[in-house]
Structure formats: structure tokens, C-alpha cells
Amino acid sequence: MKETSLQAGLILAGILFCLGLLSLLIRRNFIFMLLSVEIMLNAAGLAFVLAGARWGQPDGQVMFLFILAMAAAEVSVGLALILQLYHQLKSTDSDAATRLKDEP
Amino acid sequence: MNTAFYIAAAVAILSTLMVITRYNIMHALLYLIVSFMAIAVIFFIYGAPYMAVLELIIYAGAIMVLIIFFVMMLNLGAETAVQEKSWMTPRIWFGPALLSVILLSELWYLFYTEPATPFEVKTIDPKAVGTSLFTTYLITAELAAMLLMAGIVGAYHLGRQKKKIQHRFLEQSEE
Numbered sequence: 001m002k003e004t005s006l007q008a009g010l011i012l013a014g015i016l017f018c019l020g021l022l023s024l025l026i027r028r029n030f031i032f033m034l035l036s037v038e039i040m041l042n043a044a045g046l047a048f049v050l051a052g053a054r055w056g057q058p059d060g061q062v063m064f065l066f067i068l069a070m071a072a073a074e075v076s077v078g079l080a081l082i083l084q085l086y087h088q089l090k091s092t093d094s095d096a097a098t099r100l101k102d103e104p
Numbered sequence: 105m106n107t108a109f110y111i112a113a114a115v116a117i118l119s120t121l122m123v124i125t126r127y128n129i130m131h132a133l134l135y136l137i138v139s140f141m142a143i144a145v146i147f148f149i150y151g152a153p154y155m156a157v158l159e160l161i162i163y164a165g166a167i168m169v170l171i172i173f174f175v176m177m178l179n180l181g182a183e184t185a186v187q188e189k190s191w192m193t194p195r196i197w198f199g200p201a202l203l204s205v206i207l208l209s210e211l212w213y214l215f216y217t218e219p220a221t222p223f224e225v226k227t228i229d230p231k232a233v234g235t236s237l238f239t240t241y242l243i244t245a246e247l248a249a250m251l252l253m254a255g256i257v258g259a260y261h262l263g264r265q266k267k268k269i270q271h272r273f274l275e276q277s278e279e
Contacts, residue, residue: 004106005220009150011212012113016120016143018208023124025200028191029184031129031175035136039120042163046143053150056226058236061155062244065237068162069248073255075167079174080262086178093187 009050016043030082030092034075041071109149116142127188129180133172140164154230 020039027033045067052060082092089096119139126132140163147156237245 004109004150004225005222007215007220008109008113009146010215012116012146014208014211014215015117016139018204019117019120019124022197022200022204025204026124026192026197029129029188031171032132032188035123035132035171038163038167039123039136039139042140042143042159046146049147049152049155050150052228053152053225054223056223056228058228058233059240061152061228061233062237062241064152064155065158065233066241066244066248068158069252072162072167073251075170076255076259077262079170080259083174083178084262092178092180092184 006050006054010047013043013047013050016040016046028094030085030094033094034078034082037078038071038075041067041074109146112142112145112149115139116146125192127185127192129175129184129188130172133168133175137164137168140168149225151225151227153227154233 017040020036020043023036023039024033027036045064048060048063048067050060052058052063085097086092116139119135119142122135123132123139126135140159144156144159144164147153147159
């Protein structure tokens with residue numbers, strides 16, 4: 001393989017992470033928020049794999065495997081939580097979940 | 105290889121932008137699958153073919169299909185897209201976008217003040233990954249297995265439909 005440098009790849013991971021973060025901040029829909037967390041986790045995994053490629057070691061890829069397992073567990077539990085919230089609130093709007101708020 | 109990388113990176117960034125700007129959640133999910141495929145290409149370029157395949161099978165395949173089926177099960181309808189559109193006003197997204205761009209430009213500056221150190225991309229085959237996973241990282245692999253088990257139990261517990269309590273006093277005490 002040809003010579004390459006790591007910076008462009010790491011910048012790509014940074015851009016994807018920032019896009020996920022932005023989406024998490026501006027969305028109010030639970031499902032969209034879960035999707036943004038997926039984008040951010042994937043960007044972090046990309047950074048791990050690139051760092052592993054830099055040193056020619058498999059460690060980065062092993063870490064990506066763990067991120068994958070964590071993302072799978074997180075999605076299953078998150079979707080179950082969203083399902084419960086949807087049954088209670090009849091909407092996927094996160095601003096509808098206000099029962100902890102003090103009564104005025 | 106640099107051209108291939110930049111094309112895949114452009115596709116990844118564009119499709120992720122489309123994900124965060126769509127109002128219909130199904131369109132966003134399909135764009136996210138495209139984004140994961142572009143990232144799989146980047147893994148392949150950087151000598152991680154096993155991770156590229158896993159990205160396709162687990163992220164683009166399993167997780168996205170799970171979310172798509174979940175959205176279909178909720179059966180949200182067209183009015184959620186309209187609602188989503190009414191939430192996405194510039195007043196909402198301008199502040200977070202500005203802060204994210206500031207953080208990203210800082211990161212960019214940090215990466216490019218260091219001199220670039222070119223290196224040879226060496227393909228790491230699945231065998232090396234598996235050997236490392238089951239020798240050096242054995243305890244972490246077991247922890248991941250426990251995490252997945254906790255995920256299964258948690259999803260089962262949370263996703264279960266609650267039984268309706270058939271007691272008149274308890275029925276009354278609920279609002």
C-alpha cells in the first residue's frame with residue numbers, strides 16, 4: 001500500500017463526531033437523538049481504527065469491536081426505553097417527558 | 105488511494121449532513137446506512153478489511169434494520185415530519201452549530217500544527233485481530249459479553265408490556 005498520513009482521517013472522524021453532536025443538540029425527537037449517538041460512536045470507532053492503522057497493530061480494531069458491541073447493547077436498551085416512553089406519552093417528543101418538573 | 109479516501113470521506117460527510125437535516129426519520133435512517141457504507145470503505149482503505157465487513161454487517165445491517173423496524177412498529181405517520189420541520193428553526197440550531205464549528209476548528213488547528221508523519225498502510229488480517237482479542241484483551245471480551253447479556257435482559261425487561269392491575273383500589277389510585 002502507498003504512503004499516507006493520518007490527519008485527513010482524524011479530521012474526518014472529528015467532522016462526523018461534531019455532526020453527531022450537533023444533531024444531538026438540536027433534535028427533540030427521541031429516535032433522532034439515538035441516531036446521533038450512533039453517529040458519534042461510529043466516529044469514535046473510526047478514530048480508533050485509524051490510530052491502530054498508524055502503528056500497524058490490531059489493538060485499534062479490537063477497540064472498534066468493543067464499541068460495536070456497546071453500540072448494539074445501547075441501541076437495544078435505548079429502543080426499549082423509547083418504546084416505554086412512547087406508550088406513556090403517546091409521542092416521541094423529549095419535551096413531553098416533564099413529570100419530574102416542579103409544579104408551578 | 106488518496107482519491108478513494110477523499111471520495112469516501114465526502115460521501116460520508118454529505119450523507120451524515122443529510123441525516124441531521126432530514127425531517128422524515130425513514131429518509132434519515134437510509135442516509136445513515138449510506139454513511140456507514142462510506143466509513144466501511146475508509147476502513148478498507150486503512151487496512152482494516154475485517155472491521156469494514158463488521159461495519160456493514162452489524163452497523164448498516166443489524167442495528168439500522170432494528171431501528172427501521174422499530175420506526176415501522178411505532179407507525180408515526182406524516183404529521184411527525186411536519187412537527188419535526190416546525191422544530192428546526194434557525195433559532196434552535198444556530199447556537200449549537202456555532203459552538204460545534206468552533207470546537208471542530210480548534211481540533212483542526214491542533215491536528216495541522218503537528219508535522220505530518222507519513223506511514224505505510226499495512227493490512228491487518230482478521231487472524232491478527234482475533235489473536236489479539238482472545239489473548240491480550242480476553243478480560244475485555246468477557247466484559248463485552250456481560251454487557252451484551254445485560255443489554256438483552258434490560259431490553260426484555262423494559263420492552264415487556266405491563267400487566268394491567270385488576271384491583272379496584274389500585275386502579276383508582278392511578279390517575
